[in-house]
Amino acid sequence: MESIAKAVVIGAGTMGSGIAGHLANAGVPVVLLDVVPEGAEDRNVVARSAVGRLLDSSPPALMHPGKAELITIGNIEDDMAAIAEADWIAEAVVERLDVKQALYREIERHRKPGAMVSSNTSTIPLALLTEGMPVGLVRDFCITHFFNPVRYMRLLELVAGPQTRPEVTARLGEFCDLRLGKGVIPCRDTPGFLANRVGCYALQVAMVEALNHGLTIEEADAIVGRPMGIPKTGVFGLYDLIGLDLMLDVSKSLTAALPASDDFVTVAEGIPVMHDLVRAGHRGQKSGAGFYRIVGSKDDPLREAVDLQTGHYRPAERPHLEAAIAGETQGLRALVESPDKYGRYAWHFLARTLSYAASLVPEVSDDPLAIDEAMKLGYSWTQGPFEMIDTLGVGWFVERLESEGMAVPSILQRARAGSLYRAEAGCLERIDIGGTYREVERAPGVIRLSDLVRTRAPLLHNHAASLWDVGEGVACLEFHTKANALVPASMSLLHEALGLVGRDFTALVLHSEAPHFSAGVNLEFVAAAAKEGDWAGLERMLFEFQETCKAMRDAPFPVVAAPSGLALGGGYEVVLHCDAVEAHANITLGLVESLVGLIPSGGGCKEMLHRWCDGEDREAVIAGATTVFATIGMGKTASSPEEARPLRFLLDRDHSTMNRDRLLAAACARALAMAPDYAPRSAPRFIAAGGAGMDALSAVLDRLKKKGITAPHDHTVGAQLARVLCGGDRAAGEELSEDDVFALEREAFLTLAGTRETLARIDHMLAQGRPLRN
Numbered sequence: 001m002e003s004i005a006k007a008v009v010i011g012a013g014t015m016g017s018g019i020a021g022h023l024a025n026a027g028v029p030v031v032l033l034d035v036v037p038e039g040a041e042d043r044n045v046v047a048r049s050a051v052g053r054l055l056d057s058s059p060p061a062l063m064h065p066g067k068a069e070l071i072t073i074g075n076i077e078d079d080m081a082a083i084a085e086a087d088w089i090a091e092a093v094v095e096r097l098d099v100k101q102a103l104y105r106e107i108e109r110h111r112k113p114g115a116m117v118s119s120n121t122s123t124i125p126l127a128l129l130t131e132g133m134p135v136g137l138v139r140d141f142c143i144t145h146f147f148n149p150v151r152y153m154r155l156l157e158l159v160a161g162p163q164t165r166p167e168v169t170a171r172l173g174e175f176c177d178l179r180l181g182k183g184v185i186p187c188r189d190t191p192g193f194l195a196n197r198v199g200c201y202a203l204q205v206a207m208v209e210a211l212n213h214g215l216t217i218e219e220a221d222a223i224v225g226r227p228m229g230i231p232k233t234g235v236f237g238l239y240d241l242i243g244l245d246l247m248l249d250v251s252k253s254l255t256a257a258l259p260a261s262d263d264f265v266t267v268a269e270g271i272p273v274m275h276d277l278v279r280a281g282h283r284g285q286k287s288g289a290g291f292y293r294i295v296g297s298k299d300d301p302l303r304e305a306v307d308l309q310t311g312h313y314r315p316a317e318r319p320h321l322e323a324a325i326a327g328e329t330q331g332l333r334a335l336v337e338s339p340d341k342y343g344r345y346a347w348h349f350l351a352r353t354l355s356y357a358a359s360l361v362p363e364v365s366d367d368p369l370a371i372d373e374a375m376k377l378g379y380s381w382t383q384g385p386f387e388m389i390d391t392l393g394v395g396w397f398v399e400r401l402e403s404e405g406m407a408v409p410s411i412l413q414r415a416r417a418g419s420l421y422r423a424e425a426g427c428l429e430r431i432d433i434g435g436t437y438r439e440v441e442r443a444p445g446v447i448r449l450s451d452l453v454r455t456r457a458p459l460l461h462n463h464a465a466s467l468w469d470v471g472e473g474v475a476c477l478e479f480h481t482k483a484n485a486l487v488p489a490s491m492s493l494l495h496e497a498l499g500l501v502g503r504d505f506t507a508l509v510l511h512s513e514a515p516h517f518s519a520g521v522n523l524e525f526v527a528a529a530a531k532e533g534d535w536a537g538l539e540r541m542l543f544e545f546q547e548t549c550k551a552m553r554d555a556p557f558p559v560v561a562a563p564s565g566l567a568l569g570g571g572y573e574v575v576l577h578c579d580a581v582e583a584h585a586n587i588t589l590g591l592v593e594s595l596v597g598l599i600p601s602g603g604g605c606k607e608m609l610h611r612w613c614d615g616e617d618r619e620a621v622i623a624g625a626t627t628v629f630a631t632i633g634m635g636k637t638a639s640s641p642e643e644a645r646p647l648r649f650l651l652d653r654d655h656s657t658m659n660r661d662r663l664l665a666a667a668c669a670r671a672l673a674m675a676p677d678y679a680p681r682s683a684p685r686f687i688a689a690g691g692a693g694m695d696a697l698s699a700v701l702d703r704l705k706k707k708g709i710t711a712p713h714d715h716t717v718g719a720q721l722a723r724v725l726c727g728g729d730r731a732a733g734e735e736l737s738e739d740d741v742f743a744l745e746r747e748a749f750l751t752l753a754g755t756r757e758t759l760a761r762i763d764h765m766l767a768q769g770r771p772l773r774n
Contacts, residue, residue, distance in 0.1 A: 004028060004175050008086040010076060010103060012050035015120050016092030018150030021054045021061045024070040025151060025585070026179045026658065031072045031082040047073035061151050063585060063640035076106070083110040088172070090144060092120040095253070097128055104129075108137050116168050118144040122196055123253035126161045126189045138163045144172060145193060146182075147378050148242075152586060154660065155378035156182035157193045177443070181585060181658030183377040190364045191257035194371055195378030197264075197364055198385065200250055202353040204267040206235040209352075210308065211271050213345040217291050217305050219319045223346050227327025227335050229382030236305075240290035244274055245283045263356055273311045292316060332391050347400075350388065355401060357385035358409035362433045368411065368420060369430050369440060380515075386420045386430075394419055423455040447665040449476060449513050460497055464489035467497045473506035473675075474668045483519040484512055486570045488541050491548040494574075498548075498555050507671035508552075510561045510578065511664050517563035517587075518571025521545075523596060527762045530753040538753065542746045545570065545602045549577040550738070553681060558674040562667035564660050568592050568637070572649070573602035579674065579681070581654035582667040583641050589649040590637030595771040597713055597758030599721045600632060601749035606741040608632065609725060610684040611648040618689075618732065622696050625689045625725045629697050633718050686736040688727025697722035711773040713757040720748040 005028070009020040012034035023030040034046035042048065051071055054061045062068060074082060083089055089107055093099055100119065107117055117137060119129055122145050130138045142160045147153035156176045160169045169186070176182040187193040192200060210220035221234025231238070239247055248270070255268040277283075277290060284290035293313060296302040305316040323342035327335030336347040357371055365371055372384020389397050389412070398416045401408050411420075414435035421430050422437060428451045429437040442448060452468050459475065460467040464487050470476045477497050479490050501508045512518075529538040552559050552574075561567075561575040564584035572589050575581055583589075591600045591608070599605060608631065613624035630636075631647055638644035641656040650656075657666045689696075701718045704710045710718075724744040727736050752758045757774050764772035 002087075002171065003179070004087040004171075006030070006086050007088045007090065008033065008083050009090045009092060010034070010107075011092035011094075011120075012047045013092065013094075014148060015146060015150070016090075017050035017054055018061060018148060019090055019092060019120065019146055020050075020071055021067070022150045022180055024067040025063045026181075027070070028179070029070050029072070031074055031079070031086070033074045033076050033079055033082070036075045036077050043075050043078060044073045047075065057149075059149070059152065060639050061149060063151070064642035066642075076103075080106060080110050083107060083115075084112055086111070086115055088116045088118070088175075090118050090120065095121060095123050095249075097124055100124070100129060101131075101133065104133055104137060104141075108134055114140065116172060117141050118172065120144060120146055122157075122193060123191075123250065123257070125191070125257070126159055130161055130163075135163075139165050140168055142169055142172065143189075144176070145187075147195070153378065153380075154181070154183045155195055155374060156180070156184045157187045157195065157374070157378075158184050159187045159189055159193065161189065177659055178662075179658065181660065183373060183659075183661060185370055185374055185377070187370075187374075188364055192254050194364055194374035196250065197254075197360065198353070198357045198371060198375055199379045200247075200254060201264050201267065201356055202349075202379075203235055203238065203247070204251065204264070204270055205352045205356075206349050207239070207270055207274070208267050209345055209348050210235070213341050213348070215308075215341070215345055216317070216319070217308060218317050219321065219342065220345070222319050222321050222324045223327075223335070223342055224349055225324075227324045228332065228346070228350070228388075231380045236291040239274075240284040240292055243284045243286055244278050244290050248274070248278060263352070263359075271308065273306060273308055276311050277306065289313075332388060333393070333396075336392070350392075351397075351401060351404070351406060354385045354389050354397070355406060355409055355412070358389070358412050359407075361409070361411050366433050367430075390419050390421055421454070426455050428455050442661075445665050446661045447668065448661065449478060449511060449664055452476075459500060460493055462489050462493050465493040467493065467500065469505075470509070470664065470668060472668065472672060474509055474671055475501045475505045475507075476509045476511050476664065476668075478510075478512045478514075479518055480512070480514065481522070483516055483566075484514055484571065485519055485522040486545075486574075487522045487525055488544065491545050495544075495548045495551060498551055502556060505557070506675045507557050507668075508555070508559045509664065509667045509671055510559070510563075510574065511667060512564075514565070516565035516571075517561075517567040518574065519566050520569025520571050520592070521602070523762050523766055526598075526753060527759060527766070530759060535750055535754075539746055539750060542601050542749060543742075545573075546742045546745070549574060549603045550683075550742075553577040553579075554683075555680065556678075558671045558678050560667045560671040560674075562663045563587055563589075564663060569600065569604075570602050573600060573604040573607070576607040577603060579653075579678075580670055581650055582663060582670050583644075583650065583654065583656045584660050584663050585640060585656050585658045586660075587641065587644070587656075588637055588639050589644050590635065591632045592635040592637060594633055594714070594717050594721070595635045595761070596765050597717055597755065597761040598752050599717065599724060599745065599748050601745040603742065603745070605632065605721070605724045605745050606684070606686075606738060608648070609686060609741070611651070613686065616687050616733070618692070621687050622689050622693045625693050626696055626700060629700060629718075629721060629725055633700075633714075633721055683738045685738075686727070686741060688730035688732055688734045688736055690726060690730065690732025690734070692732055693726035694722055697726065713755075713761070713774050716755065716757065717752060720752055724748050 008031045010033045020030045020032040032047045036043045145157040147155050173184045206224045217236040225234040251268045282289040294301050303316040304313040323338035368386040375381045375384045394415050428440040458466040464481050465479050468476045559578045560580050561578040562582045566588050591604045608628045613621050644650040657663045728744045761772045
């Protein structure tokens with residue numbers, strides 16, 4: 001199908017600039033237009049400022065600063081002629097029907113025949129947007145509803161009208177899937193479409209029920225968060241992220257569009273304190289305060305939270321709730337059956353939210369799968385509403401609803417004796433509105449590891465990792481601890497998997513559908529071993545980690561890593577030893593051990609040295625060691641493949657994929673393509689930089705100290721890192737083996753783990769989630 005060579009985005013606000021930025025991420029030239037402010041000397045100031053925000057945003061909206069060069073700025077008074085060259089014109093202006101329709105008429109004057117036009121609206125029905133518009137425009141018009149931030153949120157809701165040409169939605173759907181990496185879900189023209197109809201209701205219910213049950217906002221966020229497979233921001237944290245004023249506007253829009261009988265209307269007003277905060281200018285993170293705020297200095301910040309009863313700020317707490325712990329360790333049933341007020345809160349939230357989602361079938365969609373996918377892609381839920389009901393047990397859920405006098409949606413009545421999803425003959429099936437089970441079909445080029453997990457048994461399994469047969473001679477290993485932090489059992493299963501794959505398979509892929517590939521070695525394990533003085537156990541863990549990575553590198557079959565999310569520290573060291581990488585476009589890579597007072601000791605120092613120190617020339621060896629020293633010592637990370645390549649975190653042999661759902665299939669294809677002529681890489685050899693190298697790295701530390709960049713313990717860490725990178729006690733020019741560098745890594749790690757300062761850094765990171773400068 002014909003691709004999109006050039007686009008125009010009109011509206012340079014948060015969403016419009018985000019769409020333009022992500023088009024640039026995909027390599028598509030885009031023109032970004034907005035109004036000319038009255039009296040402005042710079043007629044393009046709005047669009048120019050938007051590009052500036054893209055470049056300064058955190059997390060980065062652009063995959064590389066150079067992507068901004070693909071964005072041409074302009075304004076709607078002088079530059080509408082640019083529309084004539086566009087294949088797609090995306091409108092993201094203010095949510096006013098009159099403004100949008102006036103703009104569409106102007107677009108129609110300039111666009112070329114067949115050029116597609118879409119709106120990013122989620123509040124104005126398509127039928128109203130196109131009312132009275134020229135027939136030609138109506139046939140080329142649809143809604144493309146992105147979620148913010150555009151680069152990172154995976155959902156795209158695609159809404160067609162009765163007159164929209166099928167070619168328009170097919171072409172945009174394919175482009176947004178393959179080039180922009182979106183999970184494209186066709187939606188009906190109903191209020192809020194799928195994700196916001198359920199998600200906004202869920203947020204309002206969570207807020208109202210928190211007040212009803214007497215919970216603090218921290219307690220509510222601890223319950224409606226990780227224990228439910230919902231992002232750790234929770235409810236009130238998410239309100240702050242989105243903006244309290246924006247959420248009030250969305251609530252008003254949905255209320256106006258929905259019948260009075262809809263249950264959303266009963267919770268639409270939210271709670272009084274939210275309105276008070278907005279009136280006081282406390283609109284969330286963008287204003288510096290919302291339900292939460294940070295006060296104090298940068299070096300000594302204090303987090304405060306609003307008291308729902310008084311409306312005043314007070315020091316925020318970190319609640320330790322047995323119900324939340326039960327939910328994380330034992331599942332949803334344990335959470336909602338907790339006898340305390342937190343269990344009751346969890347039940348009332350889930351009962352209302354999940355039954356509301358089920359009641360929307362078939363109004364918003366005939367397919368429960370579409371609603372589940374929308375909530376996972378648009379709100380980052382681990383499970384969709386219908387998957388949650390299956391986890392609780394459909395029969396149990398229905399009976400408890402009935403026991404409390406709550407209505408039971410018809411689709412749940414039909415499934416009460418069974419489930420909403422089931423495994424049948426190795427295939428995943430889902431129930432339809434008539435009660436019939438139909439196979440879950442994925443798009444060509446999509447393999448979901450989660451589908452395999454639900455329909456077959458693992459080849460190998462322990463509490464930290466599993467090995468799966470993904471077909472065509474490829475096995476897939478996934479880590480599955482919290483944040484996929486690596487523990488001895490993770491590497492033990494990987495080592496065992498290498499033997500099984502060597503006997504029965506052609507290739508191995510490392511992949512996870514969890515938010516992160518691996519955040520590194522489990523720091524709690526390291527801290528506990530160090531505090532107990534179990535140095536032999538800690539060294540054994542390091543040695544086995546290194547040997548497993550080496551065995552993976554030396555395996556007689558290709559090993560391809562397919563990471564997404566975070567691949568940091570030990571997680572990235574595993575990736576470093578693979579034959580090739582198929583990385584998600586939003587990957588974050590790096591060796592960040594220095595931030596907790598340690599150095600990479602799973603081969604990270606060794607592999608980065610190998611990538612930067614080529615040959616035996618003394619100056620080249622020192623220059624390479626200096627580069628690696630700066631990269632590891634400063635804990636540098638890359639937030640995209642484009643940023644990773646200059647750091648040599650990724651090499652020419654490594655590729656990337658925009659759509660996370662296509663990552664596993666792409667990695668399998670890479671591995672199978674490598675298999676016929678595969679031969680393992682040779683073990684690397686190294687040349688010691690010696691005393692001259694140590695002097696060069698010490699000079700780097702001195703310069704950083706003079707600039708006030710480093711803290712005292714950074715110099716202790718830096719000295720140990722320099723010793724590893726320069727070859728320990730070896731003289732300049734002397735050769736070292738791979739095992740020699742491994743031994744230096746272990747020695748340095750154990751030395752640092754024995755310091756009070758490193759343990760303080762680890763404890764602070766585990767407690768606060770941010771580095772300690774000591």
